[in-house]
Structure formats: C-alpha cells, structure tokens
Amino acid sequence: MLLSPLNEEELASLLQKQAFEPEEVTDWSRPRLRWIVASSLLALASLCGLYRWYLLQPQLPPPLLLEWQQGAPVAIDRPELVTCLQQWGNRQSLPAAEHILLEPSDLGWSVVWISAQRTYNYQWSDAQVQACH
Amino acid sequence: MRLLPWILTIFALGCALLVLWLSSDGHLQQQLTHRTWAFEREQEVAEETAALLLDRKLNRWQEQGELLLLANGQLQFESRVVLGSLTDKPALRLLIQGQWLLSEGFVSFTTSSISFLPTNTAGKQLLAEHESMLEHLVKNRFNRIRKVMLTNEHTLLLSEDGEALWGLQERAEAQRLTLATTLW
Numbered sequence: 001m002l003l004s005p006l007n008e009e010e011l012a013s014l015l016q017k018q019a020f021e022p023e024e025v026t027d028w029s030r031p032r033l034r035w036i037v038a039s040s041l042l043a044l045a046s047l048c049g050l051y052r053w054y055l056l057q058p059q060l061p062p063p064l065l066l067e068w069q070q071g072a073p074v075a076i077d078r079p080e081l082v083t084c085l086q087q088w089g090n091r092q093s094l095p096a097a098e099h100i101l102l103e104p105s106d107l108g109w110s111v112v113w114i115s116a117q118r119t120y121n122y123q124w125s126d127a128q129v130q131a132c133h
Numbered sequence: 134m135r136l137l138p139w140i141l142t143i144f145a146l147g148c149a150l151l152v153l154w155l156s157s158d159g160h161l162q163q164q165l166t167h168r169t170w171a172f173e174r175e176q177e178v179a180e181e182t183a184a185l186l187l188d189r190k191l192n193r194w195q196e197q198g199e200l201l202l203l204a205n206g207q208l209q210f211e212s213r214v215v216l217g218s219l220t221d222k223p224a225l226r227l228l229i230q231g232q233w234l235l236s237e238g239f240v241s242f243t244t245s246s247i248s249f250l251p252t253n254t255a256g257k258q259l260l261a262e263h264e265s266m267l268e269h270l271v272k273n274r275f276n277r278i279r280k281v282m283l284t285n286e287h288t289l290l291l292s293e294d295g296e297a298l299w300g301l302q303e304r305a306e307a308q309r310l311t312l313a314t315t316l317w
Contacts, residue, residue: 032138035138035142036137036138036141039138039141039142039144039145040141040145042142042145042146042149043141043144043145043148045145045149046145046148046149046151046152047148049148049149049152050148050151050152050155053152053155053156060284060285068290068292068298071280071282071292073284099284101290101298101300103292103297103298105295105296105297105298106295106296107176107177107297108177110297110298112290112298112299112300113300114284114288114300114302117302117305118171118172118173118302119171119172119173119288119300119301119302120172120173120174120175120300121172121173121174121175121176121297121298121299121300122174122175122176123175123176123177123297125177
C-alpha cells in the first residue's frame with residue numbers, strides 16, 4: 001500500500017481544488033507563440049510573392065525565334081524559318097541575332113532583331129513570311 | 134530564442150516591402166530612366182494616309198534614333214528619318230521633346246515640341262510644302278500608350294494592339310577620354 005504524507009482530509013481538499021481550478025493555458029494561446037506563427041506565415045507569403053514576381057518577369061526563353069503573343073514570348077520550332085530569317089539578316093548585314101521576335105500587326109508581321117549591341121525593327125508582309133516557309 | 138519573433142517579423146516585413154517595391158511602377162521607372170535607348174526601324178507606311186497628308190506616295194519609313202527618358206517625366210527623342218517614295222527619298226532629322234508617364238506597366242508619350250531639319254534637297258522640299266502635315270504624321274506615330282516590357286537589363290520592348298512591336302536597346306556608352314585615361 002502506498003503511503004501518503006497527507007491525511008485523507010488534506011488529500012480530498014487537494015483533489016477538489018484541482019478539479020475546480022481553471023485549465024492551464026495551452027501553448028497555442030501564448031502571445032509569443034502566436035507572434036512567431038503569424039510572422040512566419042507573413043515571411044512565407046512574402047517569399048511566395050518574391051518567387052511569383054520572379055516568374056512573372058518577361059525574360060526571353062533560350063530559342064532564337066519567338067512569337068510575341070499577347071505580351072509574352074512563345075518559342076516557335078520552325079528551323080526552316082530561322083534559317084530563312086538568318087539568311088535575310090546576312091543579306092541586310094545585320095549582326096548575329098540573340099533573339100528574333102515575330103508579332104502579327106495590321107500591316108503584316110513585326111520582326112524585332114535583337115543583337116548584342118543593337119535592336120532592329122522591320123516589318124514583313126505576309127507574303128515574305130510565307131515565302132520563308 | 135527570445136529574439137526569434139522579432140527577427141522573423143523584421144524579415145517578413147522586409148520581404149513584403151521588397152515585393153511591393155519590385156512590383157511597383159517606381160521600380161520599372163528607375164530601370165528606364167537616365168539611359169539612352171537606341172533603335173533602328175524600317176517600316177511600311179499606310180500609303181493612303183501618306184498620300185492624303187503629304188500628296189505623295191510614301192511607302193517606307195526608315196529611322197535610326199535614340200530615346201532618353203528622365204525621372205522628372207520629360208523625354209527627348211532624336212532620330213534620322215529617310216522616307217521611301219517612288220520618286221525621291223526625303224531625309225530629315227527629327228527632334229521631339231515631350232513628356233512620358235508610366236502607369237501599371239503602360240507608358241504614354243506626349244509631344245510638346247517637334248522640330249525637323251532637312252538633310253537632303255528632297256527633305257527640304259518636303260518640309261517647305263508639308264511641314265504641318267508631317268508633324269501630324271509624326272504625332273500619330275509617337276503619341277501612343279504602349280505596354281512596357283524589359284526583357285533583360287538592356288532590351289526594352291514597347292507594344293500596342295495591332296501596331297508594330299518596337300524594340301529598343303540601351304546604348305553602350307563609348308568610353309570617353311579623361312585626363313586619367315590619357316595619362317595612363
């Protein structure tokens with residue numbers, strides 16, 4: 001049998017006191033922990049915002065030939081068109097292109113020839129583009 | 134451990150402010166200003182418009198120019214233009230001063246003064262006969278609201294629906310002779 005230093009009356013009083021005492025404050029309701037959780041969430045949201053900003057940057061993808069569609073570059077896999085454009089660029093004595101952008105416009109096709117030093121803007125008729133295919 | 138909430142809060146606020154700044158027009162404006170944007174372009178001109186305004190059949194517009202945007206909203210645009218027609222090739226120097234405004238990724242250009250200088254006889258004749266109409270043609274091409282895109286640090290693309298994409302590139306500054314470089 002377990003021997004207790006308290007007598008029965010003291011033990012009963014202690015149990016009663018414990019039974020009616022308000023519950024202990026949990027860890028989640030501590031102000032410091034709430035602060036840490038809130039600032040961690042804010043930091044996470046900000047990092048997501050930074051990543052989203054980075055993704056939205058209109059960087060030109062690696063392919064040489066791109067079509068500008070609704071404000072964004074889209075890669076075109078047309079090797080014969082690239083060759084034709086490059087031959088045309090050589091005839092015009094243009095420097096080597098880093099990117100060639102095509103965009104349909106009211107007067108045909110805009111051709112933006114981006115080289116390391118300078119950018120050239122041309123306009124091609126539909127017939128010129130078709131002739132390259 | 135006691136400093137952790139403070140460190141996290143400062144980091145989070147810093148990140149939030151950085152996101153706001155990077156996404157703002159202020160950041161884009163800072164990237165565009167005090168740099169000279171150069172371009173070359175060769176475009177078709179709507180023959181009917183040119184015929185109506187200038188009484189001649191112009192079909193091409195060749196231009197080589199530079200655009201300078203200042204932080205106070207002023208702009209300067211300078212170019213050499215050669216107009217292609219069936220009979221002659223008038224050549225002009227064009228200088229535009231005006232204002233620019235950036236808002237939500239779009240830039241608007243407004244001219245306050247336009248001046249032409251002829252660089253050949255055909256240009257001189259064209260100016261003598263149609264300077265005012267030529268001004269209308271230039272304003273119509275220049276005073277637009279265009280979407281701005283910086284595709285990398287040095288290439289700027291301006292676009293508007295139905296109109297030609299306009300690519301410009303930051304002009305590489307030629308190294309100027311200074312006393313120090315001369316002495317070295």
